[in-house]
Amino acid sequence: MSVLPGKALILVENLSVPFDRRVWQECQTLRDAGWEVHVICPQGTKRDTEAEVTIDGVHILRYPLKAATGGPAGYVQEYGSALWHTLRLARKVGRVDVVHACNPPDLLFLVALYLKRQGAKFIFDQHDLCPELYLSRFDRGEDFLYRAVCALERRTYKTADVVIATNESYKDVAVKRGGKSPDDVFVVRSAPVVERFHLVPAEPELKKGKPHLLAYLGVMGPQDGVDYALRALASLRDEVGRDDWHAVFIGSGDAFDAMVALSKELKLDDQVEFTGRISDEDLLRYLSSADVCLSPDPLNPLNDVSTMNKIMEYMAMSRPIVSFELREACVSAGEAALYAPANDEPEFAKLIAHLLDSPEQRAEMGELGRARVAGPLSWENSQKALLAAYAAAVR
Structure with missing residues (x-):
């Protein structure tokens, strides 16, 4: 069954767009396939500084964000601000067919829940395994915050209609730890445009x-x-x-x-x-x-x-x-x-x-x-997987 392109909203928190090259390649692929593409992301410091801009047919809304410094407490402030701005701008975009959230953090499912109530499908684009990121970055062991990060990942998986993984190892986590059906997890490898x-x-x-x-x-x-x-x-x-x-x-x-x-x-x-x-x-x-x-x-x-x-x-x-x-x-x-x-x-x-x-x-x-x-790791192959993930989400 063919899928008619619709309106997609891509959410990013840790990089501006188009500076985030993977996300920008995804935007361009979807645009070329006929999707109306909107992005919500932070503003850059030296580039990507405009609050609202349309680049090559992709509509981008950006918000000011101060990156966390110090320990985990700084991230609470950063992520709280990012969520508030993202929800505010999502309301401005209006109803969408697909909300496509790129982690970290594993908090954007909260915005996705709001949009799902309006009929959107949720694609979780897992750029990082946040529990492993926490263990690797903070060296605090499996403490209370680690367990909280795991709970947020589980909730994100549960909310998602489709998961995009960057490699087979991430897909394995989505299936075994996230409880997703292998048919609902698509490997879209990050690949440079040669x-x-x-x-x-x-x-x-x-x-x-x-x-x-x-x-x-x-x-x-x-x-x-x-x-x-x-x-x-x-x-x-x-x-x-x-x-x-x-x-x-x-x-x-x-x-x-x-x-x-x-x-x-x-x-x-x-x-x-x-x-x-x-x-x-x-x-x-x-x-x-x-x-x-x-x-x-x-x-x-x-x-x-x-x-x-x-x-x-x-x-x-x-x-x-x-x-x-x-x-x-x-x-x-x-x-x-x-x-x-x-x-x-x-x-x-x-x-x-x-x-x-x-x-x-x-x-x-x-x-x-x-x-x-x-050849085998080219973005051309990743494009096919990305469009297949969208087709599965809205089928």
Whole structure:
């Protein structure tokens, strides 16, 4: 049975749109399929600052939001404000056929409940496993707040008509822990638009006089492993005896300042550069000049089962990768990466050194990675799964 496109409302709390690339790709896919697409999200600080805008046919409403700082108490204030603004703007959008909520947090089901009473179907787009995120980020164990996070996840699953998972590991959680039917869970892998990532002429000056450039791209939060990468680089210099490299860390996050301080503590500040967030053009310049890309996410309950966007984007740029051995990292990168035992910083350093000495292997790994994101892991395949999820929701 064919499904006529209708009106969709996408809810996002932790990033602005279109800065959130996965959500923006979903918006564009739905728009191209004939859906009327609305988005509610926070305002950015340096981009995506307009309160209301229509971009390429997608209507976006944004609200001011101060990101949490400190411990869990800060998130109560952040999430409370986000919920109030989201419900306020959802009323402005009016009746919709589908409300599509992207976590974290697992609180947007409350807005979905309001819209379901008006006839909407609810699609839960699970970007993160929040119980595992809590354990990995706060190191507080399975305390009262952890149990509360689990309860919110259960309620979100129960409210959802359809669940979108980012990989098979997340789908398994939705079925086993969330009690969803496998037929109501669709894997929509995050995948870069390959055409957006293309090599540009390498710029030797980005290497700051060194033969090699190492690159990290991504968020810098407590669970993202930038500290592991920095300690591995110190090991590369001090234990492996290699100082023929310059490293660039691209991105930002609430651990950014701490990571800059750690680089100074490790006496790496003359070889390590932190750019913050940069333009797409500058990103292509750095990645085109990089010899090895770093994916230092440590083994923890969240990272082991999560698909890392940085890995997908490295592969789209034909770059070889060094990663810790995580379940979903291996699924994503395959032979495009070398894997150190989980959280083993000295071994991570040795693998970097090996690749610096192996230009032919680096080129072969880069080609394998590019083929993966252009083929079996492409956004084209994810598009089909996304539209199938919408069809299932409104059938």
